[in-house]
Amino acid sequence: MPNTIVNYDGSIKMTPQQIVRPRTVEEIQDVLRDLARFPSPVRAMGSCHSLTPCAATDGTIIDMKGMNRVIDINETSKTFTAQAGLQIVEASDALRERDLQFMTNIEIGNMTLGSAACCHTKDALDGIEFGQVGSYVTRIKWVTPTGELAEASESSDPQLLRKFRTSYGLAGVVYEVTFRVKPLEAIHFTYLPRPVEELTHAEVDDLLRRPGVLDRRSDRGVPAAGAHRGAAPSQLAVRRRATAALESHRCSRRTLHRSVHCR
Numbered sequence: 418m419p420n421t422i423v424n425y426d427g428s429i430k431m432t433p434q435q436i437v438r439p440r441t442v443e444e445i446q447d448v449l450r451d452l453a454r455f456p457s458p459v460r461a462m463g464s465c466h467s468l469t470p471c472a473a474t475d476g477t478i479i480d481m482k483g484m485n486r487v488i489d490i491n492e493t494s495k496t497f498t499a500q501a502g503l504q505i506v507e508a509s510d511a512l513r514e515r516d517l518q519f520m521t522n523i524e525i526g527n528m529t530l531g532s533a534a535c536c537h538t539k540d541a542l543d544g545i546e547f548g549q550v551g552s553y554v555t556r557i558k559w560v561t562p563t564g565e566l567a568e569a570s571e572s573s574d575p576q577l578l579r580k581f582r583t584s585y586g587l588a589g590v591v592y593e594v595t596f597r598v599k600p601l602e603a604i605h606f607t608y609l610p611r612p613v614e615e616l617t618h619a620e621v622d623d624l625l626r627r628p629g630v631l632d633r634r635s636d637r638g639v640p641a642a643g644a645h646r647g648a649a650p651s652q653l654a655v656r657r658r659a660t661a662a663l664e665s666h667r668c669s670r671r672t673l674h675r676s677v678h679c680r
């Protein structure tokens with residue numbers, strides 16, 4: 418009976434010969450070392466929510482859902498460490514109990530941290546310094562394609578860390594990730610729904626000048642004009658979103674609000 422895996426919207430379908438769900442890093446090592454039993458290509462899989470075929474294989478799938486433990490929440494250094502199969506929604510719940518949150522605020526609750534660490538997942542809404550989730554990964558531990566253990570961190574090997582953040586699972590299987598986190602903040606969104614057909618560049622410019630329209634408040638009382646949370650987005654970022662809304666009806670036909678939320 419073949420194992421068929423289908424992604425979120427049915428655009429990617431695969432029939433791997435083997436699907437394994439390890440509970441320890443040693444089990445991942447065993448899979449990568451036993452070529453006869455676990456045929457190549459070997460690919461790690463999180464929630465299979467990605468729309469790219471990077472995880473697709475007719476060889477072996479390593480399903481990371483069995484490794485979903487929170488390892489450490491360090492309130493002093495503001496870091497969060499967990500196994501790679503933990504979903505972002507579960508991780509956020511654990512952080513919330515300590516009044517902490519991730520630096521970015523991603524819409525995909527079931528994304529796994531292993532995927533977040535190496536796949537360019539982005540937050541299109543946040544106005545903070547970096548839009549990519551992986552930019553706030555401070556340490557990654559992985560099993561290499563030959564079954565060895567490896568790791569890179571901001572302090573031990575920042576160059577390698579940067580490369581691994583963009584490896585899309587093609588350089589090894591992530592089993593543990595550390596993220597930089599921040600104090601929990603309330604988010605206040607103010608929307609001004611506008612028909613895209615009627616929106617003009619002049620009006621976008623005007624919106625950028627009006628503090629009451631693009632506004633955010635935080636429960637830590639940081640005063641700001643800008644967008645929705647933490648730090649105000651650059652005017653350039655807001656202008657890019659609004660321009661995208663104006664120039665593309667690909668995602669949304671009705672309002673600036675909806676266009677801003679499209680990917």
Ligand SMILES: Cc1cc2nc3c(=O)[nH]c(=O)nc-3n(C[C@H](O)[C@H](O)[C@H](O)COP(=O)(O)OP(=O)(O)OC[C@H]3O[C@@H](n4cnc5c(N)ncnc54)[C@H](O)[C@@H]3O)c2cc1C
Pocket residue numbers: 425460461462463464465466467468470471472481501502524525527528529530531532533535536537538539540541585586587589590591592680
């Ligand atoms: C409705 C919808 C909305 C989305 N919104 C966004 C968005 O706003 N921003 C965005 O960037 N993306 C978005 N995505 C794409 C996708 O959800 C994310 O990029 C996310 O990273 C997928 O997480 P996952 O755990 O499902 O990974 P998977 O789909 O299971 O895997 C994705 C890739 O990561 C690799 N991988 C997974 N786990 C590991 C591991 N432990 N070690 C090594 N490699 C691993 C896989 O081999 C594969 O190449 C969206 C997708 C959908 C369907």
